[in-house]
Amino acid sequence: MSDRTPDPGAVFGALPAPYVLLTPDFTIVLASDAFLRANGYERAQLIGRNVFAAFGTLPDNPQANDATMANLRASLHKVLETKAPDAMPVQRYDLPVPGHPGELQQKYWSPVNAPVLDDAGNVTYIVHHVKDVTARVRGNARRDALVRLTDAWRDLRSPREIVLAGLAILGELLGASRVSYGRYNEATDTLYIGPDWCVPGVPSLEGTARLREFGSFVDEMLEGLAVVVGDVEQDPRTVAHAEAFRRHHALSFVDMPVIEQGQLKSILVVSDMVPRQWATGDVALVREFAERIRTTSERARSMEALAASEAKFRSITNAMPQMVWSTTADGWHDYYNQQWYEYTGVPSGSTDGAGWNGMFHPDDRERAWDAWRHSLATGDVYEIQYRLRHRSGEYRWTLGRALPVRDETGRIIRWMGTCTDIHSQKLAEDALHEAAARKDEFLAMLAHELRNPLAPIGTAAQLLKTGLADERIRVAASDIIIRQVRHMAHLVDDLLDVSRVTRGLVQLNRVELDMADMVASAVEQALPLIEERRHVLEPHMPDVPATVLGDRTRLVQVIANLLNNAAKYTPPGGRIALYLDIVDSHARVTVRDNGIGIAPSLLPHIFDLFIQGERNPDRAQGGLGLGLTLVKSIVSLHGGFVMAHSDGAGMGSEFTVTLPLLDKVPAPAQAAPAAVHHPAVRPLSLLVVEDNPDAAGVLAELLRSEGHDVAVAEDAETALRRADLAAIDAFILDIGLPGMDGYTLARHLRADPATAGATLLALTGYGQPSDRAQSHAAGFNRHFVKPADPAELLLALQAVNGRDAIGT
Numbered sequence: 001m002s003d004r005t006p007d008p009g010a011v012f013g014a015l016p017a018p019y020v021l022l023t024p025d026f027t028i029v030l031a032s033d034a035f036l037r038a039n040g041y042e043r044a045q046l047i048g049r050n051v052f053a054a055f056g057t058l059p060d061n062p063q064a065n066d067a068t069m070a071n072l073r074a075s076l077h078k079v080l081e082t083k084a085p086d087a088m089p090v091q092r093y094d095l096p097v098p099g100h101p102g103e104l105q106q107k108y109w110s111p112v113n114a115p116v117l118d119d120a121g122n123v124t125y126i127v128h129h130v131k132d133v134t135a136r137v138r139g140n141a142r143r144d145a146l147v148r149l150t151d152a153w154r155d156l157r158s159p160r161e162i163v164l165a166g167l168a169i170l171g172e173l174l175g176a177s178r179v180s181y182g183r184y185n186e187a188t189d190t191l192y193i194g195p196d197w198c199v200p201g202v203p204s205l206e207g208t209a210r211l212r213e214f215g216s217f218v219d220e221m222l223e224g225l226a227v228v229v230g231d232v233e234q235d236p237r238t239v240a241h242a243e244a245f246r247r248h249h250a251l252s253f254v255d256m257p258v259i260e261q262g263q264l265k266s267i268l269v270v271s272d273m274v275p276r277q278w279a280t281g282d283v284a285l286v287r288e289f290a291e292r293i294r295t296t297s298e299r300a301r302s303m304e305a306l307a308a309s310e311a312k313f314r315s316i317t318n319a320m321p322q323m324v325w326s327t328t329a330d331g332w333h334d335y336y337n338q339q340w341y342e343y344t345g346v347p348s349g350s351t352d353g354a355g356w357n358g359m360f361h362p363d364d365r366e367r368a369w370d371a372w373r374h375s376l377a378t379g380d381v382y383e384i385q386y387r388l389r390h391r392s393g394e395y396r397w398t399l400g401r402a403l404p405v406r407d408e409t410g411r412i413i414r415w416m417g418t419c420t421d422i423h424s425q426k427l428a429e430d431a432l433h434e435a436a437a438r439k440d441e442f443l444a445m446l447a448h449e450l451r452n453p454l455a456p457i458g459t460a461a462q463l464l465k466t467g468l469a470d471e472r473i474r475v476a477a478s479d480i481i482i483r484q485v486r487h488m489a490h491l492v493d494d495l496l497d498v499s500r501v502t503r504g505l506v507q508l509n510r511v512e513l514d515m516a517d518m519v520a521s522a523v524e525q526a527l528p529l530i531e532e533r534r535h536v537l538e539p540h541m542p543d544v545p546a547t548v549l550g551d552r553t554r555l556v557q558v559i560a561n562l563l564n565n566a567a568k569y570t571p572p573g574g575r576i577a578l579y580l581d582i583v584d585s586h587a588r589v590t591v592r593d594n595g596i597g598i599a600p601s602l603l604p605h606i607f608d609l610f611i612q613g614e615r616n617p618d619r620a621q622g623g624l625g626l627g628l629t630l631v632k633s634i635v636s637l638h639g640g641f642v643m644a645h646s647d648g649a650g651m652g653s654e655f656t657v658t659l660p661l662l663d664k665v666p667a668p669a670q671a672a673p674a675a676v677h678h679p680a681v682r683p684l685s686l687l688v689v690e691d692n693p694d695a696a697g698v699l700a701e702l703l704r705s706e707g708h709d710v711a712v713a714e715d716a717e718t719a720l721r722r723a724d725l726a727a728i729d730a731f732i733l734d735i736g737l738p739g740m741d742g743y744t745l746a747r748h749l750r751a752d753p754a755t756a757g758a759t760l761l762a763l764t765g766y767g768q769p770s771d772r773a774q775s776h777a778a779g780f781n782r783h784f785v786k787p788a789d790p791a792e793l794l795l796a797l798q799a800v801n802g803r804d805a806i807g808t
Helices: 008-013 033-039 051-055 062-082 134-154 159-174 218-222 239-247 280-319 338-344 355-359 362-378 423-465 471-495 498-502 515-532 552-568 627-637 693-705 716-720 742-751 769-778 790-798
Strands: 019-022 028-031 095-097 100-105 108-117 123-132 178-185 190-193 207-210 227-229 252-260 263-272 323-328 333-336 382-389 395-406 412-421 510-514 536-540 547-551 575-583 586-593 641-645 653-660 685-689 709-713 730-733 759-764 782-785
Touching: 008 028, 019 033, 033 123, 051 062, 062 108, 062 123, 108 134, 134 159, 134 280, 159 178, 159 263, 159 280, 178 280, 218 252, 218 263, 252 280, 263 280, 323 338, 338 382, 338 412, 355 362, 362 382, 362 395, 382 412, 395 423, 423 471, 423 515, 471 515, 510 515, 510 552, 515 536, 515 547, 515 552, 515 575, 515 586, 547 552, 547 653, 552 575, 552 586, 552 627, 552 653, 627 641, 627 653, 685 693, 685 716, 693 709, 709 716, 716 742, 730 742, 742 759, 742 769, 759 769, 759 790, 769 782, 782 790
Parallel strands: 536 575, 685 709, 685 730, 730 759, 759 782
Antiparallel strands: 019 028, 019 123, 095 100, 108 123, 178 190, 178 263, 190 207, 227 252, 252 263, 323 333, 323 412, 382 395, 395 412, 510 547, 575 586, 586 653, 641 653
């Protein structure tokens, strides 16, 4: 081990931290190399000098220097008195910038003074240790400044006030002379400077400035680069314009560009009246403030514009007759116009958010929510009809509609919607739909009811066509055809009156009837289908008459419908039982089958309109659509009721019609006269004008069988070209002829002296009162509606003797 004693001065000088050794009278005796480097001094400038003489006059800020020296003096005396270390508060002590004479840089220090005691406990030296805390102090200051900035902006709304508050905080923090913020106009290459912050004695730059009058550094800002100049007289970018900067009290400055979408929009300018070395942290702070000022002031400017726009928007929407509403992009309702509150009667704001759905009819709420969620998810137009609660408490039909409002990128930023009262239109629409449904019901009923009598007609006609029928069969088949045609005519007469059917005003032709006869007629209608499907029909009739007061056609229709349904809904080879009995002064007709039955879920609705059982290959005709509804309606009109029963699928069905019996015997209804054959007094010359060859041919054969001379024309023009018109006794004309119609043809015949006295008979499918009035006006003697009763037509022709006129 070496016995050499180390040199205290060398050891002290080599310490890695800034240290100074002072005598009790505050003379500097030693200084570490780190201290000299931190302060920029040579050792010879300090050793042997009083600390207050060495450092008391260096800073260019006398006020800060005096405070620092006073604090140092107080701490050193405290160490002498207490003989204990003393930590001083952070002190500001600026130092010269190396290589830049006259320039200072802000520095903050954390000093500690510690005594060196001898054996007797006396202070022999004081160690002065200094730690550079400039970065920490500046960081804290910047953090505090940003907090102050946020606090200052919290209650400010004006863009001017927001900018001024930010400029003041930044200027004070950096110790600058002036801070300005302006909007750059690329078209004119000018900067419009708004209100700025200045220390006393430094004028404001508010107004328009041409930046190129101060140098070309604006090109750097156009590229998004900050321009930092420590001395305008030294920087090559500004030296040529130094005089202009001096006139504006700006010998150093930082210009911070604000770039939006690649373009220079604003500039934040921080300047000082003396040259200064701008620290990296200073420039970063200017950049932070520039961005915050831009964002906050633009937001405030947008808010001002939005407030003005909203005021205008509210004025417009309140002037509209519709209810107007608006939501945020996520569907939150935040606005309703005055019409909404007047219409609904709810307090203002009570339907904000999701409260609107509670205004809808309970049956419409989930549907409206689903539609609204779909629009929010997809951006599709929201459109729905729902029932909205009116201030009266009534739910009224309303059309709700909303469109998305998108920004320039297509992103939805709001939804704008309206509510329109369509209650009256909706009721009218429903009425139209109901009328259309009644029309469809009428057409379906017409087709349904005409098929039943067509079946026996077709069977009888086929039987006659074979030529194998004897006289008895021929008479029976002819009677069936005549009877069923008459039945069809009755149905057509009723069903063509659309207005009565659609309004439920069907009138019954009530006469005294024996239900046994009704059952027999119904069986006659249904028998072809029953036989076709190889069913066994088991009739059970009473021994006494069951007399009711009713409409023959309608009651036959009821029983035939039940029989046809039983036949259709029973697999081939089934059994159908038909009962007529008397129970408690009522006639009861029961139709029972062993068919497919009725499901329990269908049974309560079996008499509703258009209700049908399940279709399957064995039931190609479908079923239970209109027939049972018609059965129930007709039975109800007769004061009766109908019931259905089934034990379930595959268990067959039973339908029972109950009608009140007559409680007294009314005067017997006069029976319809039987068709009597009246041979013609003399043969007549007749012309049939009919465009349907079958109809014309059959009618001509019927008339010829009566001994008349009959000719046929297929249209009016052909009829008028005949040379023998003057010899014709009577014309039988269709109305719906091709080309010239029957009315016009009749007028031609009446206008021609050769045919003016002939008998004109209209034979047409048009049977409304207006049709009859037109035929009378055209000169027709009689108006027959197809299918006309042949007996009545022949009677009309018998009166044509000596061309006698026939009354209408």
